[in-house]
Amino acid sequence: MAMTDTIFAHPSIAHTRVDRRRLLFHRVGKSAYSVLRGVIVIGICFLILHPVVSRIMISFMTEQDLFDQTVIYIPRQFTLENYATVWRAMNFAVPFFNSLRLTLLVSLFQVVACALIGYGFARFDFPGKRIWFGLVIFTLIVPPQTIMIPLFLHFRFFDVLGLFRLVSGQRGINLLDSIWPFVLMSATGMGMKSGLYIYIVRQFYRSVPRELEEAAYIDGAGVLKTFTMVMLPSGVPAFVTIFLFSFVWQWTDTFYSNLFLRNLLTLPRALNSLPLVISQQMYGEIGTLATMPPAMASMYTNVGSLMLVAPLVILYVVFQRYFVESVERSGMVG
Amino acid sequence: MKRALDPSVRRRAIWGYAFISPFIVGITVFFAIPFVQSIIFSVNELQVTQDGYELIPIGLANYHRAFFIHPQYNRVLLDSVLQMLTELPLIVIFSFLAASLLNQSFRGRTVARAIFFVPVILTSGVLLQLQTQDLLMNALLSAQAGMSADAAREGIMIGRDLAMLLDASRLDPRFVNYVISAVTDINQTVNRTGVQILIFLAGLQSISPSLYEAATIDGATGWEVFWKVTFPMISPLVLVNVIYSVVDIFVRYDNPMMILVRDVAFAQNNYGLSAAFSWVYFLAVLIILGIIASAFSRRVFYQT
Incomplete structure (x- = not known):
């Protein structure tokens, strides 16, 4: 676009009458286009933000406002009572810190493992590399539900090469309801969507100029030292990206925690049973889902969701710039 | 072969294996073994006993049950395939248009980009589940x-x-x-397009500006530049995005088939049947991916 501008603006061409008209058309076309673009971009942003904003506004409404047809968007009786009720019912701090610990642990292991593996694929030549990388992609294609039952039993009767059975005579250790399945899987590049993260890191490192590494080698640094001193710091944008992805997906995950950690009260799980819990607290023993007005049950779930999302939004706003730029730099062509 | 004997090349190869060794352990223990086991489970009836589980071989009975006896299976299978086929073009085309828009320079671009990726957060895991229920x-x-x-x-x-x-x-x-x-x-x-937009945007950014300059100097119009430069350069990512979207649609939590597989396993405790269900489903996914990938790979342009 910029190129055509300069060509048209060149005095010797633009001064003839015909070209002036073309220049005018060109300008009009361009501004029409930017108006159109603005409309589309704002429209899509509206589509995305509108439900969020309405949910936030609704969360400040009293029950009365909720049913009042004349109350639109802005609550007439502004209240924080919904948040207080949900906070008490969830006992928010407990599931929050449970989730935080689990998510941080998993994400850190994911980043470390995928950094090593991705770097290995990006910078070293070894026999069978294409096959191994094909397998990385293959793990992404297989639905986790296909291997869910064997994995479940695997951790129920966990054993390494039958060693444990040899020693104790029992059939493996029960690792379910502990943090170990998560640690073991994410540390070996088999956690949730690890294949995608390995792919991102690999693409990122392929775009880093080789001269950087070669300089370090010439200065006499070994492979490990080059990796830790030169390549790890330059990979930070990619690590931020996969950390964010991993954090978001683990924070809201129910699949793996329902499979391996059935007794830990995570935030998503607390959220799932929220209306029932509130109902029981309000109406005592007879409290079931049916005793609460459905709109209120819905409202409490909504408030709970907002409280679940809030940390993610904060995280995203803090890292957003970093994140978008880093994805651009990684230039995922390949 | 001569290269392989060179000591420095060999050392690099060993380092390469050292770096990916966690993956080799992981894929063997937490992927390959369960993967094979799930085939075995699908032709057995699995009973949980006190000190483990027992497998009673029943041949292809689970598969027979899936196709001919189970009241929902065929319908759900067909539904999820059709749903995928309708959603896929929309997702790929929309994410490409959105990425092209976000790649241009205009005021408020950073904000627009930030907003376009918000759905990645808002539709993950339990949130999507709650939204569809609610x-x-x-x-x-x-x-x-x-x-x-x-x-x-x-x-x-x-x-x-x-x-x-x-x-x-x-x-x-x-x-x-x-x-x-x-x-x-x-x-x-x-x-449903957050990640796909990201992938396209990264691709658009990596196209060298000199290509565009050369095209404009040669007198190409915007339309020609798009089809002769942008599109070929981005075509490998169309394939990546198609594959990502297919997999994403197939394994997302609100997919009816995934719900069925989970229910049969954990609500009805019929592990063998659930394994058979998911295997037929996986093969269907694989066939579709194979068809799509082979149709695309002939048209994809690789720079090197």
Whole structure:
């Protein structure tokens, strides 16, 4: 676009009458286009933000406002009572810190493992590399539900090469309801969507100029030292990206925690049973889902969701710039 | 072969294996073994005993049950394949257009980019689950926006106008219906494209500006630049995005098949049947991916 501008603006061409008209058309076309673009971009942003904003506004409404047809968007009786009720019912701090610990642990292991593996694929030549990388992609294609039952039993009767059975005579250790399945899987590049993260890191490192590494080698640094001193710091944008992805997906995950950690009260799980819990607290023993007005049950779930999302939004706003730029730099062509 | 004997090349190869060794352990223990086991489970009846589990071989009975006896399986399988085929083009085309828009320079671009990726957060895991369950909240939301009846009527009217317009053009009615559903379901499409936009955007950014310069100097119009430069350069990512979207649609939590597989395993404790279900499903996914990938790979342009 910029190129055509300069060509048209060149005095010797633009001064003839015909070209002036073309220049005018060109300008009009361009501004029409930017108006159109603005409309589309704002429209899509509206589509995305509108439900969020309405949910936030609704969360400040009293029950009365909720049913009042004349109350639109802005609550007439502004209240924080919904948040207080949900906070008490969830006992928010407990599931929050449970989730935080689990998510941080998993994400850190994911980043470390995928950094090593991705770097290995990006910078070293070894026999069978294409096959191994094909397998990385293959793990992404297989639905986790296909291997869910064997994995479940695997951790129920966990054993390494039958060693444990040899020693104790029992059939493996029960690792379910502990943090170990998560640690073991994410540390070996088999956690949730690890294949995608390995792919991102690999693409990122392929775009880093080789001269950087070669300089370090010439200065006499070994492979490990080059990796830790030169390549790890330059990979930070990619690590931020996969950390964010991993954090978001683990924070809201129910699949793996329902499979391996059935007794830990995570935030998503607390959220799932929220209306029932509130109902029981309000109406005592007879409290079931049916005793609460459905709109209120819905409202409490909504408030709970907002409280679940809030940390993610904060995280995203803090890292957003970093994140978008880093994805651009990684230039995922390949 | 001579290269392999060179000590420094060999050392590099060993380092390479050292770096990916966690993956080799992981894929063996937490992927390959369970993967094979799930085939074995699917031809057995699995009974949990006190000190482990027992497998009673029953041949292909689970598969027979899936196809010929289970009341829902065939329908759910067909439904999820059809759903994928309708959603896929919308997602890929929309994410490409969105990425092209976000790649241009205009005021507020950073903010727009940040907003376009918000759905990645808002539709992950339990949130998507809650949204699909919570129809009431959705009804309430549209009522709050003061657009319950009016907007619905308006939406239908727009749909009808569009339908009349397209009908007049004497296009295939199936195509017309598809376009209309694409317009009315735009919300859903927008919510499912965060990662895909990201991938396309990264690709667009990596196209060297000198290519565009060369094309413009040679007198190419914007239209020609798009088809001769942008599109070929981005085509490998179309394939990546198609594969990502297919897998994403197939394994997402609200996919009816995934719900069925989970229910059969954990609500009815029929592990063998569940394994058979998921295997047939996985093979269907694999066949579809194979067809798509081979159709695309001939048209994809690789720079090197």
